[in-house]
Amino acid sequence: MSDTTLDVRELPPAERHPKIHSAFDDLESGEALTILNDHDPKPLFYEMQAEVDAFDADNYAVEQRGPAEFAATFPKK
Template sequence: MLPTQSSVIDVREIAPRERHTLIFGRFDALLPGEALQLVNDHDPQPLHHQFQARSAGAFKWAYLQQGPDLWRVLISKTEPAAAREDSCCSGGACGG
């Protein structure tokens, strides 16, 4: 099942110092299964690394277009691992 796309953020039109705050704010407002599309003039790898550090296991990153002049990335919000019923801790299986 594909995520529901809720918004497109074209960061080419946004001041660099405001970009990541805006993107993370929009991502945080998404429900699991929703997504946003990022449009940029360069590969947003630094942002991807920030997502991995900040939201590991709670997002998917999929390139829709990869340069050379335009990048489009679909960033989908997934169910957090702790909330999944199929996690190792459901039913008290983690011990402790």
């Protein structure tokens, strides 16, 4: 599985979800997008689960690496 990493911590909040969705759309089936964020991206998980058919919610993973660093992996079916 190929993995693309996108650090959105420096982006204004209004720009984060559109950039993440665009990067996810660019993935091939079987690849994954890992985002680095300053908070747990649980709202994004629910958004992807509800709106993106290609999102593999069963294999989603999130790891807190520090007080303001979360790495969340969004696999594509």
